[in-house]
Amino acid sequence: MTKPISLTRYLIEQQRQYQHIPDQLRLLLEVVARACKGISHAVNKGALGGVLGSAGSENVQGEVQKKLDIIANDVLIEANEWGGHLAAMASEEMEDIYTVPKRYPQGEYLLVFDPLDGSSNIDVNVSIGTIFSVLQKNHDHAEVTADDFLQPGSRQVAAGYCVYGPQTTLVLTLGNGVAMFTLDREQGSFVLTQENVQIPEDTKEFAINMSNYRHWDEPVKRYIDECLQGAQGPRGKNFNMRWIASMVADVHRIITRGGIFMYPWDQREPNKPGKLRLLYEANPMSWLIEQAGGAATNGRQRILDVQPQSLHERVSVVLGSRNEVERVTRYHLEAT
Numbered sequence: 001m002t003k004p005i006s007l008t009r010y011l012i013e014q015q016r017q018y019q020h021i022p023d024q025l026r027l028l029l030e031v032v033a034r035a036c037k038g039i040s041h042a043v044n045k046g047a048l049g050g051v052l053g054s055a056g057s058e059n060v061q062g063e064v065q066k067k068l069d070i071i072a073n074d075v076l077i078e079a080n081e082w083g084g085h086l087a088a089m090a091s092e093e094m095e096d097i098y099t100v101p102k103r104y105p106q107g108e109y110l111l112v113f114d115p116l117d118g119s120s121n122i123d124v125n126v127s128i129g130t131i132f133s134v135l136q137k138n139h140d141h142a143e144v145t146a147d148d149f150l151q152p153g154s155r156q157v158a159a160g161y162c163v164y165g166p167q168t169t170l171v172l173t174l175g176n177g178v179a180m181f182t183l184d185r186e187q188g189s190f191v192l193t194q195e196n197v198q199i200p201e202d203t204k205e206f207a208i209n210m211s212n213y214r215h216w217d218e219p220v221k222r223y224i225d226e227c228l229q230g231a232q233g234p235r236g237k238n239f240n241m242r243w244i245a246s247m248v249a250d251v252h253r254i255i256t257r258g259g260i261f262m263y264p265w266d267q268r269e270p271n272k273p274g275k276l277r278l279l280y281e282a283n284p285m286s287w288l289i290e291q292a293g294g295a296a297t298n299g300r301q302r303i304l305d306v307q308p309q310s311l312h313e314r315v316s317v318v319l320g321s322r323n324e325v326e327r328v329t330r331y332h333l334e335a336t
């Protein structure tokens with residue numbers, strides 16, 4: 001039997017194979033993985049660790065913060081601030097960027113994360129996760145500002161998520177495909193369990209919050225109506241539906257067996273482009289999906305090409321199996 005490959009070994013071998021992976025980036029990813037391990041332990045303890053329930057505060061988007069939203073945010077900051085690899089961090093749970101304190105050396109990378117994705121599932125013991133994206137600081141000026149983070153997703157240098165489910169699984173891309181690592185709790189390390197992950201081009205499974213149907217735009221209604229008509233309808237096949245309400249868990253299923261995920265713009269908040277956040281939800285997930293052979297658009301445009309205007313900007317999301325995403329995008333373009 002071949003020896004298991006740890007995340008550490010995988011990253012070193014990637015570095016040898018692709019010269020564009022600097023030591024600092026490798027160190028950064030190791031630290032993020034270590035933080036995810038810490039979050040995974042807290043999640044596992046649940047009620048025994050006193051981590052369930054609401055924190056009684058709100059984040060900048062007006063969402064009630066759960067205790068674990070804040071714990072996960074703190075774990076990621078504390079793990080990453082002293083290593084010398086980062087200039088600043090940004091997160092769903094912080095209104096402004098977090099600049100690395102002056103007592104530590106400043107690195108050239110920026111880390112942006114959704115510390116705990118799927119907050120509504122924390123207290124009901126359903127899969128949740130952490131999503132992260134790594135960018136490079138703009139070298140034109142010494143002081144790092146929020147503007148440094150406003151880069152299109154195509155400029156990410158690494159992205160990933162960690163899903164805390166029946167297993168804890170870390171899924172990662174550095175732009176050379178997607179690799180999956182499973183946390184071995186006895187060894188305390190992430191072990192490579194799948195490489196060159198590929199999403200099937202076609203699917204019979206869609207993920208959308210159906211309760212919002214009446215608020216959707218016509219192209220989204222058209223796509224879902226056709227899926228619901230099943231084998232007798234224009235698609236000529238029966239579709240299944242899944243909605244976990246944790247983007248990490250829904251995306252993980254799609255990366256594993258295909259499917260399409262949508263959180264489209266809707267009329268509840270007509271002035272917002274969507275619910276999900278561009279920098280720390282849509283961009284890292286879109287890059288992973290593309291690296292696995294899938295596609296990701298906002299209904300009209302490739303998500304990775306969207307130029308962000310603000311840190312907590314929202315976006316409409318359609319991602320997953322390539323042919324389905326292209327169909328939904330075509331329906332949008334035909335309607336305008």
Ligand code: AHG
Pocket residue numbers: 063092114116117118119120209245246247248263
């Ligand atoms: P978060 O918990 O980080 O705020 O993100 C929740 C997001 C995403 O994970 C999920 O796909 C979506 O919200 C679920 O929204 P609904 O509750 O509207 O279905």
Ligand code: MN
Pocket residue numbers: 063092119
């Ligand atoms: Mn939230």
Ligand code: MN
Pocket residue numbers: 114116117118247281
């Ligand atoms: Mn989220």
Ligand code: MN
Pocket residue numbers: 069092114115116117118119
């Ligand atoms: Mn979150």
